[in-house]
Amino acid sequence: xxxxxxxxxxxxxxxxxxxxxxxxxxxxxxxxxxxxxxxxxxxxxxxxxxxxxxxxxxxxxxxxxxxxxxxxxxxxxxxxxxxxxxxxxxxxxxxxxxxxxxxxxxxxxxxxxxxxxxxxxxxxxxxxxxxxxxxxxxxxxxxxxxxxxxxxxxxxxxxxxxxxxxxxxxxxxxxxxxxxxxxxxxxxxxxxxxxxxxxxxxxxxxxxxxxxxxxxxxxxxxxxxxxxxxxxxxxxxxxxxxxxxxxxxxxxxxxxxxxxxxxxxxxxxxxxxxxxxxxxxxxxxxxxxxxxxxxxxxxxxxxxxxxxxxxxxxxxxxxxxxxxxxxxxxxxxxxxxxxxxxxxxxxxxxxxxxxxxxxxxxxxxxxxxxxx
Numbered sequence: 001x002x003x004x005x006x007x008x009x010x011x012x013x014x015x016x017x018x019x020x021x022x023x024x025x026x027x028x029x030x031x032x033x034x035x036x037x038x039x040x041x042x043x044x045x046x047x048x049x050x051x052x053x054x055x056x057x058x059x060x061x062x063x064x065x066x067x068x069x070x071x072x073x074x075x076x077x078x079x080x081x082x083x084x085x086x087x088x089x090x091x092x093x094x095x096x097x098x099x100x101x102x103x104x105x106x107x108x109x110x111x112x113x114x115x116x117x118x119x120x121x122x123x124x125x126x127x128x129x130x131x132x133x134x135x136x137x138x139x140x141x142x143x144x145x146x147x148x149x150x151x152x153x154x155x156x157x158x159x160x161x162x163x164x165x166x167x168x169x170x171x172x173x174x175x176x177x178x179x180x181x182x183x184x185x186x187x188x189x190x191x192x193x194x195x196x197x198x199x200x201x202x203x204x205x206x207x208x209x210x211x212x213x214x215x216x217x218x219x220x221x222x223x224x225x226x227x228x229x230x231x232x233x234x235x236x237x238x239x240x241x242x243x244x245x246x247x248x249x250x251x252x253x254x255x256x257x258x259x260x261x262x263x264x265x266x267x268x269x270x271x272x273x274x275x276x277x278x279x280x281x282x283x284x285x286x287x288x289x290x291x292x293x294x295x296x297x298x299x300x301x302x303x304x305x306x307x308x309x310x311x312x313x314x315x316x317x318x319x320x321x322x323x324x325x326x327x328x329x330x331x332x333x334x335x336x337x338x339x340x341x342x343x344x345x346x347x348x349x350x351x352x353x354x355x356x357x358x359x360x361x362x363x364x365x366x367x368x369x370x371x372x
Contacts, residue, residue, distance in 0.1 A: 084268045085334045086190035087131040090179040095139035096170040098200040113197045116259040123263040125153040129330035134182050135159050138175040140168030141204040151315045173205035194223040226258050281305045281323045
């Protein structure tokens with residue numbers, strides 16, 4: 001068992017300090033209510049209080065709007081880069097006993113991590129119609145595959161909702177090796193990624209995890225980690241070596257923000273395998289009830305143009321010939337990743353331009369009068 005903690009661990013057994021029986025509050029009473037502190041962008045929060053015409057106080061939200069605008073500009077700074085159309089992502093969720101902690105995330109870490117994973121799944125398939133996602137959990141020192149590669153957000157979300165019984169310790173190496181096995185069958189021209197939601201401060205691994213990290217790097221599998229506890233050195237090295245990102249969530253909203261940063265596809269680098277042509281099929285919709293397998297029927301399906309097999313939904317891979325089946329709408333929604341639009345320039349609002357327009361109009365009227 002290998003554990004990755006901080007460099008300065010406190011001694012395990014410390015003598016208890018003498019408690020004063022005359023104190024009004026003891027330590028147990030002080031810890032009965034957990035206080036959550038609001039994070040302010042500026043320490044001078046009193047400047048947000050303004051006075052209206054009637055002498056009433058109101059909060060000026062201009063600073064908050066400016067902060068949101070700066071965040072939006074920072075997110076769109078790399079929007080003019082070429083991104084990939086096809087993505088295969090493995091979502092790894094920690095189901096160790098560490099997710100049952102209730103001191104920092106309410107009601108507990110598991111509920112908040114599952115909510116962020118559901119939000120990421122919805123936005124991921126909205127921005128990546130041709131993408132696929134699988135689900136892996138780790139608990140009891142092992143990894144478990146809950147969902148194979150699926151092209152439907154409903155399939156992944158149903159598996160996330162079915163997660164229960166957290167126990168034992170997490171195994172980061174086993175989860176990475178299972179993710180590697182799931183991504184090994186994906187085409188080399190697709191972006192292969194792993195996003196890990198981690199709550200534990202240790203990892204129970206069967207071998208050297210750095211050998212696994214090196215294999216992921218050699219196979220160009222990008223691994224990102226979202227932590228809800230303290231930062232771990234091994235996770236930082238994992239993200240740096242494979243080209244991923246590592247972030248620590250400060251609260252529930254920040255956890256969802258970190259998760260949604262992985263929804264847009266990563267930039268397509270020069271070392272990424274290029275594919276000029278990818279064979280795809282555009283199936284026709286067949287509303288008739290059809291038999292598709294042993295004791296399985298579908299009310300409405302799509303017919304593969306190559307082998308005439310039926311699939312229940314799009315996008316998907318034909319289970320007979322393996323052809324990628326998509327609809328024209330999926331390609332249209334993914335078109336901007338290959339040829340992104342130009343970045344917008346911030347201009348003044350119309351209300352700010354009215355005085356300047358009035359002055360220019362007055363000058364024009366005077367010039368016309370002089371010409372007459």
